[in-house]
Every structure is written in C-alpha cells, then in structure tokens.
Amino acid sequence: MDTMLEVKGLKTYFFTEAGVVKAVDGIDFTVGKNETIGLVGESGSGKTVTGLSVIRIVPPPGKIVDGSITFEGEDLLKKSEEEMRKIRGNKISMTFQDPTTSLNPLFTVGDQIAEVIREHDKNISKNESMEKTIKLLEMVHISEPTIRVKAYPHELSGGMKQRIAIARSLASDPSLLFADEPTTNLDVTVQAQVLELIKELRDKQKMSLVMITHDMGIVAEITQRVQVLYAGMVAEIAETHSLFSKPQHPYTEALLQAVPRIDQRKELKVIPGNIPNLINPPTGCRFNPRCQYAKAICSEKVPVLEKTDKGHYTACHFWRNLDLTGA
Ligand SMILES: Nc1ncnc2c1ncn2[C@@H]1O[C@H](COP(=O)(O)OP(=O)(O)O)[C@@H](O)[C@H]1O
Ligand SMILES: [Mg+2]
Helix, strand or coil: CCEEEEEEEEEEEEEECCEEEEEEEEEEEEEECCCEEEEECCCCCCHHHHHHHHCCCCCCCEEEEEEEEEECCEEHHHCCHHHHHHHECCCEEEECCCHHHHCCCCCCHHHHHHHHHHHHCCCCCHHHHHHHHHHHHHHCCCCCHHHHCCCCHHHCCHHHHHHHHHHHHHCCCCCEEEEECCCCCCCHHHHHHHHHHHHHHHHHHCCEEEEEECCHHHHHHHCCEEEEEECCEEEEEEEHHHHHHCCCCHHHHHHHHCCCCCCCCCCCCCCCCCCCCCCCCCCCCCCHHHCCCCCHHHHCCCCCCEEEECCEEECCCCCCCCCCCCC
C-alpha cells in the first residue's frame, strides 16, 4: 500500500506553569492511501494532540518539540505557516468531537461551508459556491438543504450540527481526514447514523481516514488498522482483526474487556486506576502501575516496540510470555 502520511518520533509537549506535560512522547504511525486507521486510547492518551500536531494547530503553551511528519513525501514540520495553510483544510482536514466549537454561532451554516469552498477555489462565484454548499448538505443527508443552508448552528440538533461540521471539513475535498471522536457527544442512534455517514463519505471520496476514538466498537466497525496509544506513547499497532483476536499488550486486552458485548452477559471490566500525570509519568512502561502482569523490569525499562507478527507490534516486555484474551 502507498503511504500517504508517515509520522516518526513525534513529541508534542505543553509548557505549563506546573511543568512540562509530555502529551505526545515519541509516536510513530503511518496512514496508507485509502486506508482507515484507528487512533485509540482512553481520554488523555494524546489522541487529539496527535491530530492537532499533524495539521500544526497545537495551541500554546503546546509545541511540537521533535519528530517528522511526512505527507505525500514532504515534511510538514519544515513548511512555513503560509504553505501549511494550503495543506490544512485542503488536503488534510479534521473534524472535532464538539461541533459547537468548530462552528461559528454568528454565521449561517451555509456561509461557513461556502467560506471553505471559496478559500479552496478562489475563482468560484458566489452562486456556484452556494450550489456546492447545498450539494454538500445533501451529501451529508441534511433534509431540505435549500432551507437549512440559511440556519444558524443553534437552530440545529447535535446530530445535524455534526453532519454540518463534517460537510465543512469535506468542502475542500481533502485526501486525508482526521475524525476526532465525531460521535462521542451524540445519542446512541444518531451515533450509528453519523458513523455510517463517515464510512459512506470515505468510500465515495476515496479518502484516507484516521478515526480517533476511545470506543473499541467503533474501531471494529470502521478501521483496517489500529494504533493503541497510552499516556502519549504507542502501546500496540496491528491490523484490526489481529488486534481483536490476538492482542499483544495488556492495555489493549484491558480496553477490549471494557467493550460492551450484546452476545456476552459477562461483567464489563473497568481498567483500574487512572491515566498517569504526564508531567511526571511513571518510569519504564507507562502502563506498569495499572498492569496486572507487571514485574520489576516494567518500572525500570521503557519497552521498545517489537514486531510480534506480520504488521503487528507491541511495546511490552512480556508479550512472548503472556497469553492475552481477545474480544
Ligand atoms: N492546552 C493544554 N495545556 C496543557 N495540557 C494539555 C493541553 N491540551 C492537552 N493537554 C494534555 O495533553 C494530554 C493529551 O491530551 P489529548 O490529546 O487531548 O488526549 P485524548 O484526545 O487522547 O483524550 C492530556 O494530559 C492533556 O491534559
Ligand atoms: Mg481527545
């Protein structure tokens, strides 16, 4: 598969009064052409900051301090802000968990989408951009698009706002989309519809997709490959079926056991403990204080990512000795 995005050794830190928050601390990943990968992990594991880093909109006091981000053969970290503007929202787009923060309450949804279209295509007429906006609303299954185009965000339901935000991020026809927990704030039935929509658009537009989520159910539904993050580091990388059937990292096993299953009446296991403080993360493997299999070495030595099988990598000292339970 052709690689579209290759991130290597990415480190993004927040320089706060309390200390340096190592939010992303040496992450590697690739996204292939037309590939959908999942970026998973509990809240606070560095998923959003990874997405913001790739399009270089990390807010202060955050800073990318190391690594390379190669997109279609070019290092995005070497680009000027002006060059970056042409890539951001144009070739690479991102949708956010909360559509109310990505939509401006003062403008109609139509104006906000048309603005992106005009930025993307400077020669387009006002009428043409409005027509294209209405087409985009149709594409995200907004009913009565000629009326809704004049609506303000607050006049729409949460699900509709998320559809609009998705339409806006697709207005520039990106080849790579980061979808950051796009269904997390929605009702369960609406969640399923929005996920279906994202799948449909991905296939129609032949986009590569990075699905950022803490939900293993979504991972199973939409991704081909998964990247499991824990406390700013990569725990495991695998093809989705391989990750579910044969997890090689205790953290992945714990995540899988926390997935509700309709066909199993077994108790949901919550992962004990919390994600660590990233100013002073645990030494060695960052998961060690919460790991039921941890031994002395786990708090002494950082495990390197090792290949366990074709396309399957884990950062666990004991993967050879453990027989972990899949889903
Ligand atoms: N603006 C910020 N200032 C300080 N720390 C931040 C900021 N934004 C994110 N972080 C920290 O970075 C870490 C990763 O956050 P994030 O990428 O949002 O996690 P996720 O998306 O996986 O839930 C967290 O510890 C979070 O507190
Ligand atoms: Mg997040």
